[in-house]
Amino acid sequence: MATAEIEAPVDALEAFRAHAREWLGAHFPPSLKGKDNAMSAVEGPHENTPEEAAWQQAMGEKGWGVPTWPKEYGGGGLSRDEARVLQEEMARIGAWNPIGGMGVMMFGPTLLEYGSEEQKREHIPAIAKGIVRWCQGYSEPGAGSDLASLQAFAEDRGDHYVVNGQKTWTSGGQWADKCFMLVRTDKTRKHEGITFLLCDMDTPGVEVKPIRLISGSSPFCETFFTDVKVPKANRVGEEGQGWTIGKRLLQHERSSLSGGGSTAGRMFSGAPLGQLAKKYVGVDEQGRIADADLRSRIVRHEMDLRAFMLTLRRASAEAKSNQGPSAATSIMKNVGARIMQERSELLIEIRGLAGLGWEGEGFEEEALKDVRTWLFGKAVSIYGGSTEIQNNVIAKRILGMLDHQ
Numbered sequence: 001m002a003t004a005e006i007e008a009p010v011d012a013l014e015a016f017r018a019h020a021r022e023w024l025g026a027h028f029p030p031s032l033k034g035k036d037n038a039m040s041a042v043e044g045p046h047e048n049t050p051e052e053a054a055w056q057q058a059m060g061e062k063g064w065g066v067p068t069w070p071k072e073y074g075g076g077g078l079s080r081d082e083a084r085v086l087q088e089e090m091a092r093i094g095a096w097n098p099i100g101g102m103g104v105m106m107f108g109p110t111l112l113e114y115g116s117e118e119q120k121r122e123h124i125p126a127i128a129k130g131i132v133r134w135c136q137g138y139s140e141p142g143a144g145s146d147l148a149s150l151q152a153f154a155e156d157r158g159d160h161y162v163v164n165g166q167k168t169w170t171s172g173g174q175w176a177d178k179c180f181m182l183v184r185t186d187k188t189r190k191h192e193g194i195t196f197l198l199c200d201m202d203t204p205g206v207e208v209k210p211i212r213l214i215s216g217s218s219p220f221c222e223t224f225f226t227d228v229k230v231p232k233a234n235r236v237g238e239e240g241q242g243w244t245i246g247k248r249l250l251q252h253e254r255s256s257l258s259g260g261g262s263t264a265g266r267m268f269s270g271a272p273l274g275q276l277a278k279k280y281v282g283v284d285e286q287g288r289i290a291d292a293d294l295r296s297r298i299v300r301h302e303m304d305l306r307a308f309m310l311t312l313r314r315a316s317a318e319a320k321s322n323q324g325p326s327a328a329t330s331i332m333k334n335v336g337a338r339i340m341q342e343r344s345e346l347l348i349e350i351r352g353l354a355g356l357g358w359e360g361e362g363f364e365e366e367a368l369k370d371v372r373t374w375l376f377g378k379a380v381s382i383y384g385g386s387t388e389i390q391n392n393v394i395a396k397r398i399l400g401m402l403d404h405q
């Protein structure tokens, strides 16, 4: 009896593995193997090739881009174990998830928790199919780390709000269809005066100005709101509950940024550092990486990375069986950011002169990608809440230290 109870789920999981394997074999075009671009989410939308479009549509319809989200809203409805098996089967054939972005990383999970039934039915299926792009309207020129100082104001006009103010660092704002934002609905109370609103980016009065970077690309924007009408139906939760909902979203963001499966997670992928080092730095008479100091730093890094990935898996399993991500995501974000930046530094060091190109012939595609990832990686310890702010969260919420300690 006991044996049967244990065996049944394993059998079911193996049956699911067979199904996933067959389905992926039928739908993932082998020509797309390894063609996932870790930076695409921040470099802007690119025109999908017919194969990419078909892959995205297939995954969207199956709900496997968001495998554990409820089926009734277009998710995969898979258990955690099934989702892990799916990931393993995808990795086995070099398949990647074509559905991502802020809708998947942070807004969707938050709406599933706090949204009304109508809001979930309206927004979640489109996120699950990857057909609506969301941006985040949190930061303002005077409200970064001290986010609760935000000033964008939503005035109550009965059945709608009228929003005025400015947001900044709106990643992908110029390509987004919709924005989830924090606004002030009460000027007399700081945290309790904040409300969570959803705004269509094509509403009259929304103006997006891309910020041009030294690289020439402009993935970040200043977003201006002038007398923008937002229906009350677009308010998530109650008026004044925005801080609670907004913080929850940040936990999802940090959990995702620490390597939980999105952009950051993919930054850890690529050729093993040891292999690359042997190619670029050469080997000694025993076949080891020639530079002993580099060799030991690579080994230390790979061990840190493995320990981190295992801890991440454990933390995410814990989060799913408890109340979702906790303040511990701040630890994961800080460690993840450090490891990611360290990995990028090592990659550039290993490539030597070949790792100094920004664009142009004479540089391998992979090397150019590594340089971009290295430069972008500088921002990892800033966005989603800087390292110092995570340290504050860890001190207060995890270690229970008071502000003055």
Ligand SMILES: Cc1cc2nc3c(=O)[nH]c(=O)nc-3n(C[C@H](O)[C@H](O)[C@H](O)COP(=O)(O)OP(=O)(O)OC[C@H]3O[C@@H](n4cnc5c(N)ncnc54)[C@H](O)[C@@H]3O)c2cc1C
Pocket: 135, 136, 137, 138, 139, 140, 143, 144, 145, 146, 168, 169, 170, 171, 172, 220, 379, 382, 383, 384, 385, 386, 387, 388, 389, 392
């Ligand atoms: C690449 C990138 C993409 C981003 N995308 C978005 C987006 O899509 N939407 C959005 O809303 N925002 C976005 N941001 C903004 C991001 O959330 C903020 O940059 C971040 O919260 C830090 O705020 P700040 O830049 O105003 O720095 P500040 O808050 O001015 O901080 C400056 C420095 O002071 C430190 N500091 C500040 N307060 C404290 C304190 N109390 N204790 C200790 N140290 C402190 C900080 O850690 C930091 O080192 C993005 C930022 C980057 C870099």
